[in-house]
Amino acid sequence: DTGVSQDPRHKITKRGQNVTFRCDPISEHNRLYWYRQTLGQGPEFLTYFQNEAQLEKSRLLSDRFSAERPKGSFSTLEIQRTEQGDSAMYLCASSPPRALEHEQFFGPGTRLTVL
Amino acid sequence: AQSVTQPDIHITVSEGASLELRCNYSYGATPYLFWYVQSPGQGLQLLLKYFSGDTLVQGIKGFEAEFKRSQSSFNLRKPSVHWSDAAEYFCAVGGGNDMRFGAGTRLTVKP
Numbered sequence: 001d002t003g004v005s006q007d008p009r010h011k012i013t014k015r016g017q018n019v020t021f022r023c024d025p026i027s028e029h030n031r032l033y034w035y036r037q038t039l040g041q042g043p044e045f046l047t048y049f050q051n052e053a054q055l056e057k058s059r060l061l062s063d064r065f066s067a068e069r070p071k072g073s074f075s076t077l078e079i080q081r082t083e084q085g086d087s088a089m090y091l092c093a094s095s096p097p098r099a100l101e102h103e104q105f106f107g108p109g110t111r112l113t114v115l
Numbered sequence: 116a117q118s119v120t121q122p123d124i125h126i127t128v129s130e131g132a133s134l135e136l137r138c139n140y141s142y143g144a145t146p147y148l149f150w151y152v153q154s155p156g157q158g159l160q161l162l163l164k165y166f167s168g169d170t171l172v173q174g175i176k177g178f179e180a181e182f183k184r185s186q187s188s189f190n191l192r193k194p195s196v197h198w199s200d201a202a203e204y205f206c207a208v209g210g211g212n213d214m215r216f217g218a219g220t221r222l223t224v225k226p
Contacts, residue, residue, distance in 0.1 A: 004158070033212065042119075042205050042216030043159070056212045091158055095211070102147050102210025106158040 002026070004107035006092050012113045013082055020078045021110045025094030032075050033104060034067055035091040036060065043091050049075060082114045117142040119208050121217035128196050129225045136191040136220050138206030147210040148189040150180055153203045153219075162204075165189065176200070198224045 005024045013019050025032050030051050035043035046065070048056045051072040061067075064082075069075040079086055089111050093104035120139045128134055140146055147166050151159040163174025170182040180191045189206060201224045206217045 006158075031211070033214075040124075040218065042207070042219050044216075045212065045214060048212035093159075102214075103149070103161060103164060104210075104214065106151075106160070108158040109156075111156070 004092055004094050004105055006090075006107040006110050008110055009108060010111050010113075012115065014115050015084060016081055018078065018080045019082060019112065020076055021090055021092075021112075022074060022076050023092030023094075023107060024074045025092070026096075026105055028096065029094035029105070030072065030097045031095040032069060033093045033095075034075070034077050035093065037089040037091055037109070038087075046077075046090075079112075082112075084114045087112055087114045117146070117208055117213070117215050119206050119215050119217035121204075121206055121220050123220045124218070125221045125223065127223040127225060130198050131195050134191075134193045134196045134200070134222070136204050136206075136222070138189045138191065138217060139187050140189060140206070140208040141187065142208050146208045148180075148182060149207040149210075149214075150174065150178070150189075150191045151205045151207060151216075152176075153205065155202075159205065162191070196222075196224055198226065200224055 007022045032049045034046040037043045047067050049069040064080045067077045089109045091109045092107045095104045118141045149164045150162040153159050162178045163172050165172050165182045203219045205219045
């Protein structure tokens, strides 16, 4: 039973560059979430997919951020023209298609450092 | 709007001592409540959850939590802490696309 996986685990980039992260949810989990976690804080919701549909986006998700889940399986999160303020841990979570439980299973995260 | 407050940023306990981590929430309806643990550089692992029913819930690794509606609290407890419990602990309320996390409590365990 594999859990949620994320790739890469670490990314160092220069300001202004574009970066893309990948998340593979637990198979048969139809819901997928992206969070951002800065140092000393809890995760903050960024966006949410049910199957391939992106149903909600946080106002934290500026125009430089885009997320996709083209076939309802893996998802990508792209940040264009990175800024130093984008440095954070980006967490992905998935949950099964069962009503009421709402439990989310988290991946190990991708730590982004923008120089 | 729903929110979570974890009043203690950092707690230090001796190995073998008991532990209580505080969590207060604000939510308009009956909340779904969660405690997660995060080791350095890792993702979050679910310790326990409360949806309904018995207000004392048991979780993994010997943790338990008690839902107290009158106090809007969901405190996490462990009777005897192990050195491997040193980590960051997050309380969360809600669920699905409306999950709100507290800022976390960092637990240090003294030998």
